[in-house]
Amino acid sequence: MEPQLPGSIGTSASLAIRLGQAMFSVASLLFMCVGVQFYAYTSFCFLVTIKGLTIPWSLTLAIVDAYSVFIKRTSRHLQIVLIIVIGDWILSFLSLAAACSTASVSDFMVTEAGASFCGGKMCSRYRLSAAMACLSWSLSLASALFNLWLLPSLYSNY
Amino acid sequence: MEPQLPGSIGTSASLAIRLGQAMFSVASLLFMCVGVQFYAYTSFCFLVTIKGLTIPWSLTLAIVDAYSVFIKRTSRHLQIVLIIVIGDWILSFLSLAAACSTASVSDFMVTEAGASFCGGKMCSRYRLSAAMACLSWSLSLASALFNLWLLPSLYSNY
Numbered sequence: 001m002e003p004q005l006p007g008s009i010g011t012s013a014s015l016a017i018r019l020g021q022a023m024f025s026v027a028s029l030l031f032m033c034v035g036v037q038f039y040a041y042t043s044f045c046f047l048v049t050i051k052g053l054t055i056p057w058s059l060t061l062a063i064v065d066a067y068s069v070f071i072k073r074t075s076r077h078l079q080i081v082l083i084i085v086i087g088d089w090i091l092s093f094l095s096l097a098a099a100c101s102t103a104s105v106s107d108f109m110v111t112e113a114g115a116s117f118c119g120g121k122m123c124s125r126y127r128l129s130a131a132m133a134c135l136s137w138s139l140s141l142a143s144a145l146f147n148l149w150l151l152p153s154l155y156s157n158y
Numbered sequence: 159m160e161p162q163l164p165g166s167i168g169t170s171a172s173l174a175i176r177l178g179q180a181m182f183s184v185a186s187l188l189f190m191c192v193g194v195q196f197y198a199y200t201s202f203c204f205l206v207t208i209k210g211l212t213i214p215w216s217l218t219l220a221i222v223d224a225y226s227v228f229i230k231r232t233s234r235h236l237q238i239v240l241i242i243v244i245g246d247w248i249l250s251f252l253s254l255a256a257a258c259s260t261a262s263v264s265d266f267m268v269t270e271a272g273a274s275f276c277g278g279k280m281c282s283r284y285r286l287s288a289a290m291a292c293l294s295w296s297l298s299l300a301s302a303l304f305n306l307w308l309l310p311s312l313y314s315n316y
Contacts, residue, residue, distance in 0.1 A: 041270065043262040096251065097258040104201040104259035105266050112199065152310050 165304035
């Protein structure tokens with residue numbers, strides 16, 4: 001019986017984190033996309049691209065976690081956990097980059113460029129989207145850290 | 159005799175990486191600051207703040223590395239390496255955030271907001287500053303990874 005580190009893959013905490021990631025990412029995507037011409041701005045396109053990568057990744061791993069939780073059997077192969085850790089770290093860096101770009105551009109639009117780029121409602125939607133992207137990034141970092149923490153114990157079993 | 163992982167603290171590769179970080183950070187700061195009213199924009203202020211944190215950190219660790227290289231004696235205490243790793247990771251995330259913000263805002267200025275915010279020369283200076291910040295981030299990530307890699311071997315010695 002391996003020790004169950006809460007938050008690492010195959011636990012219910014991990015399932016909750018993954019679902020949170022997917023939820024915040026979908027929220028960020030919806031605030032950004034619905035009825036807004038986001039493709040006019042580079043950094044908003046970047047955010048949409050990254051969220052399009054994050055959502056399937058989080059949902060897939062949520063399904064894996066749900067399977068482990070309900071079957072009550074975690075199969076942790078070193079190679080699979082290694083791939084998950086690397087993917088998590090790369091997506092976490094990309095999410096941070098996208099969230100910061102969106103936040104800084106929407107702030108610049110509001111404070112400097114004025115109402116010529118976004119009306120009052122649009123501006124607050126861009127800001128909400130950036131906030132959701134930041135929340136999604138923090139959860140993504142959490143699961144990356146938990147899985148990284150798990151890695152040495154898997155190595156020592158080999 | 160401990161194994162010398164190239165790039166971890168106390169090696170000449172680490173000294174080179176730290177000097178590179180400091181150099182690119184100073185370049186980014188100079189492109190941003192000299193003769194430019196950067197404090198009008200939030201994300202440029204953020205970049206300057208983060209570079210003001212990164213430069214002393216990199217230079218201090220460069221001095222430690224230089225001392226280790228020339229004395230040919232590395233003293234690696236677990237606690238000290240742990241502090242360095244945590245500091246490196248936090249600074250690496252902050253550098254990425256600052257670099258992305260600067261890059262996206264300067265891109266937005268050039269493509270959308272037009273010449274009202276920056277003349278031709280200023281715009282290219284902002285862009286150069288963002289590029290230097292990205293290079294500094296990549297070196298910062300490199301040294302964070304190398305030092306993280308060193309950590310488990312120090313734990314196993316205890």
